[in-house]
Amino acid sequence: MPVDVVWFKRDLRARDHVPLLSASLSGRPVICLYILETERLEQDDTDPIHIQWELDCAADLSRTLNDSGASLHYGLGDATEVLEAIHLEHGIERLLSHEETGNSWSYSRDISVSNFCKSKGIKWIEYPNNGVVRRLVNRDGWKRERDKRMRDSLSSPPIFKEGIPFDGTVPELEDIGFTPRELSYRPEPGERAAIDRLDSFLERDGKEYRWAISSPVLSIKHGSGLSPYFSSGSLSMRRAVQKTNLRIDWIRKNKSQVEGHGDWIKSLSSFRRRLAWRCHFIQKMEMKSDLDMVAQNPVIDRNMSREMNIEKFTRWKSGKTGWPFLDACMRQLSSTGWINFRMRAMMMSAASYNLWLPWRETGSYLARQFIDYEPGIHWSQIGMQSGTTGINTIRAYSMTKQGRDQDPGGGYIRKWVPELSMVPTKFIHEPWKMPLELQESISCVIGDSYPAPVVDEVESRKSGISRSYSARGGEEARLISKEVLKTHGSRRRPMKRKAESSTSTQQKLF
Ligand SMILES: Cc1cc2nc3c(=O)[nH]c(=O)nc-3n(C[C@H](O)[C@H](O)[C@H](O)COP(=O)(O)OP(=O)(O)OC[C@H]3O[C@@H](n4cnc5c(N)ncnc54)[C@H](O)[C@@H]3O)c2cc1C
Incomplete structure (x- = not known):
């Protein structure tokens, strides 16, 4: 049979x-x-x-x-x-x-x-998988279909009358000739662990989600940590959405029993929006399957003519740019295989604007670091954070500002960049400003124990932003951006969103 x-x-x-x-x-x-x-x-x-x-x-x-x-x-x-x-x-x-x-x-x-x-x-x-809809030509009706799918009932593991036995087991990586890469932290694998993590986030750790997820430290405890499970498919999006809805409804109905119910509702609503973003971004790749090879707006990408510079690329990858907060993030990522959204965006912005490196190489490197690598989200975000979509505001993050906001006391930097462990808090975000006597007295001479900044942060950022806006000029680039917006743009607030021209968008300090 x-x-x-x-x-x-x-x-x-x-x-x-x-x-x-x-x-x-x-x-x-x-x-x-x-x-x-x-x-x-x-x-x-x-x-x-x-x-x-x-x-x-x-x-x-x-x-x-x-x-x-x-x-x-x-x-x-x-x-x-x-x-x-x-x-x-x-x-x-x-x-x-x-x-x-x-x-x-x-x-x-x-x-x-x-x-x-x-x-x-x-x-x-x-x-169909998740909220991704095949054969769509544009986003009209996408959200309605996605939300409908999220309401469908969940199924339990079926019982099999006749399964064909397999004489063997799933191998270890070494068994197929690959050297495993040790991570200093790995989540518990599998479906049960995924469901347990979802439950503990919804019932215990998620209250602080909204304000904690921008921090590389707090996001570990208060973020959901579900992305590796979504990427292996150990957890279905539908289950996550339905359980979140149930929990929000329960908190609303039982306010008096829930301490900080307002924070809970805001945090879980914000989490629920991100679950929808997941489907939204993967849908982009579903409709443009070469997003990992060709920018959404290839004309802007071509106009930018970013160049590979091996020294800058190597320093960025290895966390030796001389920008302490960025270096700490790069090192956390390669050690643990995970970092929060804000820091991923900052890493990419440093590579794309300050260092002017080509997005395909830097994006592939980051993909290899993320245990939760998901092509649809990843390459959409790489495009956004390198300014090649033509429809998103250019977000060039200031590493020193992010460092001061997220790590004011410098404890995170000292943990991941031990060369800087003796640097006083006053200089931890800009150690090159330490007087030489101080550098010598704490055995942290900049340019010797720890590198001087690879390029001037402020100048390189300004130049990267200005080159990016120039690349958007020209009729051809603008026409493609309009098309991109028409095909892939969110339909949530159509009146407020429009393709940006080189003159219409304000530079923002992130
Ligand atoms: C350059 C760059 C590359 C990225 N690459 C990936 C990737 O390869 N895989 C990946 O899962 N996420 C990626 N992200 C998005 C985001 O950083 C991660 O989803 C998030 O940090 C995962 O942690 P969490 O599960 O605790 O997130 P939570 O904040 O708890 O969010 C819950 C879930 O919502 C989804 N989600 C959250 N933020 C986003 C977002 N901005 N866009 C789309 N979906 C989102 C994820 O599925 C996530 O697991 C990337 C972001 C950037 C800026």
Whole structure:
């Protein structure tokens, strides 16, 4: 009897998984499949931390499937070759999966799989993922459809009458010849851990969310920390949205029992908006699958002519720019695989405006650092934070201002940049201003123990902003920006948003 194959990609969960549920109801034997695609490992945006995280989440999924009478089969290599081998042995009737919004590489892989299925008469059914809607030409009606999907009911792990056993286990990274990259912190992998984290955020840690998420320190405790789980698909967006709605309603109804209920409501409402942003940004990549290769406004990008400068790039990557707060953030990121939104934006702004480095190289580097790497959000944000969309305000962050706002006492800098541990608070954000005698007395000579700033922060920032606005000038660039806004712009406040011209936008200090 032919089989149904459920192909797990970045949707490694058993609950609220419609393809899995559908296969369990088909009456055919089911093969649950996870493929570690070797070609993916060669992509610029892939790092062992992503694969390790996925393998750990897959191992957790495998245990859950075993409990429900199925097994997770594991394949290594090219997706079509793995599917072909299964087809030869069992005969595949249907291939069931979620629609994936990945990078340019996964888009072309999907085309190959689709061709393979057609050639073998296999029916490939792809189910919608999150709030991302396929085949949209613009954003009209998108929000309505996304909100409707978020209201659909959740499903439990199905019970399988006939799962085909798999004689093996999900491998460790070393087993396939890769050296794992140690992180100083890793979240607990898997679906149960994801649901527990969501619950503890909604019931214990989330009250301070609204004001805490801009800080690289406080966001660790009061941010949801859910992004790695969303990127591996261990948690469905629908579950997160529904649980958040329930919690907000409960707090509203039980105000007298909830200390700081006003803060709770504001924080959870703000969190709920970010969940919607996730879908909004991934939708951009769904509608422009080469966002990781080609800027939304290629004319602006071309006009900018950013250049690779290996010394600047290396200093930025290794946290040795001489700007203490940025260096601390770069080092936290490479050590832990995670940092909060504001600091991600600042890192990208430093690379794009102060150092004038090309976004594709800096964006790929950051992608490899983020354990929660999600192509749709990532490349949309890289475009926004490097000024190449043509429709967003240019946000060039001041590192010293951010440092003073987020780390006034310098404790965070001293932790991640131990060379500066003896620097008095007065100079911690601008150690190059210390008198030489002081530098010598605390054994922190700038240019020796710790680098002098790679370029002048204020001047480079001004120059980066001004070059970026100049790149927006010209009829061709403006016409494309208008198109980008028409196709991808949020429909929330159409009257207030318009494509920016080089003269209409005020420079802002972030
Ligand atoms: C340059 C840059 C690159 C980024 N790359 C990624 C990435 O690869 N993967 C990723 O998940 N996020 C990315 N983000 C967005 C954001 O920084 C992270 O989602 C957030 O820091 C994750 O932490 P959290 O789960 O505690 O977030 P919370 O603040 O608790 O938010 C909950 C969830 O909402 C979504 N979310 C939050 N902020 C945003 C946002 N600005 N845009 C879209 N969705 C959002 C995420 O799914 C997040 O898990 C990037 C931001 C920037 C500026």
